[in-house]
Amino acid sequence: MLAALNPIALSIGGLEIHWYGIIIACGVLLAVWLAMKEAVRRGINDDHIMNLVLWALPFALIGARAYYVAFEWPYYAAHPGEIIAIWHGGIAIYGALIASVIVFLIYCRIKWLPAWLVLDIAAPTVMIAQSIGRWGNFMNQEAFGAKTTLAYLRGLHLPEFIIQQMNIGGAYRQPTFLYESLWNLTGFILLMSIRHHRGWFKQGEVFLSYVMWYAFGRFFVEGMRTDSLYLMPGLRVSQALSIILFVAALGLVIYRRRQATDWYLDGDPLTRVNA
Numbered sequence: 001m002l003a004a005l006n007p008i009a010l011s012i013g014g015l016e017i018h019w020y021g022i023i024i025a026c027g028v029l030l031a032v033w034l035a036m037k038e039a040v041r042r043g044i045n046d047d048h049i050m051n052l053v054l055w056a057l058p059f060a061l062i063g064a065r066a067y068y069v070a071f072e073w074p075y076y077a078a079h080p081g082e083i084i085a086i087w088h089g090g091i092a093i094y095g096a097l098i099a100s101v102i103v104f105l106i107y108c109r110i111k112w113l114p115a116w117l118v119l120d121i122a123a124p125t126v127m128i129a130q131s132i133g134r135w136g137n138f139m140n141q142e143a144f145g146a147k148t149t150l151a152y153l154r155g156l157h158l159p160e161f162i163i164q165q166m167n168i169g170g171a172y173r174q175p176t177f178l179y180e181s182l183w184n185l186t187g188f189i190l191l192m193s194i195r196h197h198r199g200w201f202k203q204g205e206v207f208l209s210y211v212m213w214y215a216f217g218r219f220f221v222e223g224m225r226t227d228s229l230y231l232m233p234g235l236r237v238s239q240a241l242s243i244i245l246f247v248a249a250l251g252l253v254i255y256r257r258r259q260a261t262d263w264y265l266d267g268d269p270l271t272r273v274n275a
Helices: 019-041 046-071 073-078 093-111 115-140 150-155 160-165 176-194 205-224 237-259
Strands: 008-012 015-018 171-173 230-232
Touching: 008 019, 015 019, 019 046, 019 115, 046 073, 046 093, 046 115, 093 115, 115 160, 115 176, 115 205, 150 160, 150 171, 176 205, 205 237, 230 237
Parallel strands: none
Antiparallel strands: 008 015
């Protein structure tokens, strides 16, 4: 039997560098590179993408923590010193995404950029970053599902190192990190494959497609996880938010299909760079 993988990649003196951070950083760097290339094609200066990332990252971290703390408030009200202790765990991807979108909208308003177009450019790249980032959860043996059997995991034809990493606390667990990673990878490939088809997407619809895709998959994956935040017994926070986001995004797609005049491939209306 293989031993569990070490979540620490490197130790220098008293400093420990975790695989989680390295994997997240790799996902972000790939996303930024892809977004910068696409921004140029759509007539957006790629400096704006870098600026957006520099602004969004700290607020994404704050949003991810604030989201988690808000839904675990009874504990943190009794232990206020733990609110900023993110090294003890407790961040939520939905909080990071919401905070990032707010930063994007504010930045675009200040810089007179077409917000829907910028969100379209970023959306698929965010999805690949999320897909990669889930492997950080894998290294930490977190974001897993209910107990299962060795036979079930082998029936999925998974590599042995994944199977053994899912042996947590003396029991095999559903690899929900993998389900979400593969779902996001599929969405990334799909959006990257079809977003350049002329006449398919109005501005905003690539982003809204991402929201619907992610929310749909997250609803089911969240139902299998054992570390969910709950609004009330039987109602997971992320499942409720996934429903709201899916319905809202679908409604906006229907509305904007009739109202919006700019297509995604039209690019920035101030430059009108076409692909």
